[in-house]
Amino acid sequence: MKKIKYLIIFIVVVAIAYGADYFIERAPIFTGYASKDLASWTFLTNRTKKDIEKHDLSFFPVNLSHNVINYKDKTVTGTFLGMAKQLAIYRQGLGCTLLADANINEVKKQKMTEEVLPKNPQDIYWPMGAKMRDTVPPNVDVKKLQAAIDSAFNPGNTRAVVVAYDTLFMREKYAPGFDKNTRILGWSMSKSITSALVGILVKEGKLQVNEPAPLKEWKNDRRKNIRLTDLLHQSSGLQWDENYGDISDVTIMLYRKGNMAAYAMSKPAIYPPDSVWYYSSGNTNIISEIIRRTIGNNQQYWNFPRKVLFNKIGARSVVLETDASGNFVGSSYTFATPRDWARFGLLYLEDGVWLGKRILPKGWVKYSRTPARKSDEKYGAQFWLNKGTHEIKGYPDIYYCDGFHGQRVYIIPSKDLVVVRMGLNDHGQFDYNKFLTRILDAFH
Numbered sequence: 001m002k003k004i005k006y007l008i009i010f011i012v013v014v015a016i017a018y019g020a021d022y023f024i025e026r027a028p029i030f031t032g033y034a035s036k037d038l039a040s041w042t043f044l045t046n047r048t049k050k051d052i053e054k055h056d057l058s059f060f061p062v063n064l065s066h067n068v069i070n071y072k073d074k075t076v077t078g079t080f081l082g083m084a085k086q087l088a089i090y091r092q093g094l095g096c097t098l099l100a101d102a103n104i105n106e107v108k109k110q111k112m113t114e115e116v117l118p119k120n121p122q123d124i125y126w127p128m129g130a131k132m133r134d135t136v137p138p139n140v141d142v143k144k145l146q147a148a149i150d151s152a153f154n155p156g157n158t159r160a161v162v163v164a165y166d167t168l169f170m171r172e173k174y175a176p177g178f179d180k181n182t183r184i185l186g187w188s189m190s191k192s193i194t195s196a197l198v199g200i201l202v203k204e205g206k207l208q209v210n211e212p213a214p215l216k217e218w219k220n221d222r223r224k225n226i227r228l229t230d231l232l233h234q235s236s237g238l239q240w241d242e243n244y245g246d247i248s249d250v251t252i253m254l255y256r257k258g259n260m261a262a263y264a265m266s267k268p269a270i271y272p273p274d275s276v277w278y279y280s281s282g283n284t285n286i287i288s289e290i291i292r293r294t295i296g297n298n299q300q301y302w303n304f305p306r307k308v309l310f311n312k313i314g315a316r317s318v319v320l321e322t323d324a325s326g327n328f329v330g331s332s333y334t335f336a337t338p339r340d341w342a343r344f345g346l347l348y349l350e351d352g353v354w355l356g357k358r359i360l361p362k363g364w365v366k367y368s369r370t371p372a373r374k375s376d377e378k379y380g381a382q383f384w385l386n387k388g389t390h391e392i393k394g395y396p397d398i399y400y401c402d403g404f405h406g407q408r409v410y411i412i413p414s415k416d417l418v419v420v421r422m423g424l425n426d427h428g429q430f431d432y433n434k435f436l437t438r439i440l441d442a443f444h
Helices: 002-044 048-057 102-108 142-151 187-203 228-232 251-254 260-265 281-295 298-312 338-349 364-369 432-441
Strands: 068-071 077-081 081-091 096-099 158-165 167-172 334-336 400-403 407-412 417-423
Touching: 002 048, 002 068, 002 077, 002 081, 002 096, 002 251, 048 068, 081 102, 142 158, 142 167, 142 432, 158 338, 167 338, 167 400, 187 228, 187 281, 187 298, 187 334, 187 338, 187 364, 187 400, 187 407, 251 260, 251 281, 260 281, 281 298, 298 338, 334 338, 338 400, 338 407, 338 417, 407 432, 417 432
Parallel strands: none
Antiparallel strands: 068 077, 077 081, 081 096, 158 167, 158 417, 400 407, 407 417
16 A cells, blocks of 8 residues: 555656646746736736736636736736746837847837827828718618627627728727727737738839848758748748647747747748748748848838838827837737728728828739638738638638737728727637628628
8 A cells, every 4th residue: 555655646746747847848938928918918008907817818828927017117027936037028119029038138229219190180081080971881781780790799709890891981899998099919910911011112122022032041051942922921831830839939939039030030941932831920020020121220110110001091009019139020919909900901902002092012912812822722921811711601802811819800802891800719719700791791
């Protein structure tokens, strides 16, 4: 009996030790997630720590992080049992940055000289301003539309819905604690914005998508053949593991590296470019680095999205957050109000033209929604395609921005519609097909 008792004790001790090692190894990932997310929601919105932790940080193991907000320094520190310390810091115009392996003093030196935001008087009509038209288009069944919008909030966890018909008509609804002025994290919808910025540089003649990616680090190995279009199409052939459930390339990049693009760029090519499709946030952050090098000046780079895109479409709330190196985290970190996410969708609905002025080059929207060769028709240039995903039945022309926890911007050319839905759902918890089909049914 004593032998059995000692054996049981030994097994328990080993299990505890193994479990401790398991969590200690992974702790910087979940404390990094918690500190960064809490910092962004705290300093970019009016939400409280209690509310953020209850809803956005309540899942395991992120909820194991002990988080402390320093409102004076505008920092958030996350720890696990006093270890795995991660610190996120807010800087005006650049959002919140997770230090990871970077030096805080170097990060503090990065200061953005912001351009003046365009005014948003109440007497300017939507979509450039906030004033709504009194008239309702004759093909809109308002009662059906309102019922469809309401249905998204019925099961819960929907935070906002915006439905924009062309540039003439818009309806919206928000969950308690959110309103038209609340920025919401779009997660991977950021990728579509990164693609738009590439399009603008193409229009300016500064980038060519079919040319090899202009990265000196790749010139002397097989990565030299990777084109910018391969990165946009998620067909770079670079080694990558996009697994958010454990230690992987994407979680190391987002929560352990101050220079995310450098980490992604260091990955070897394991397939020829354009031969295998694999969704990779690393590809998008490499694109962010290419944009930065093409512009060549940090202040001009940080102001570039606002100057050439957001100000021009009235999207005043948008904040693209940077990593500790100063590079936009183009894969994941964009905060904007649902209205501004809708404005971005409308730009694509209007073929890259905003109120008569061309912002994206002619043909860019078509390029963005043309299936990548190896994607089974489900992905274009940083946009998802309903033709291949079949998320919404009966509308193969739909394409959309897709972000973690249920963020969507649907662009529906056949109905002249943009539909934004922001939420907090795990995979499979929200019926997008049922929701959007009801919305579409309200437009004759």
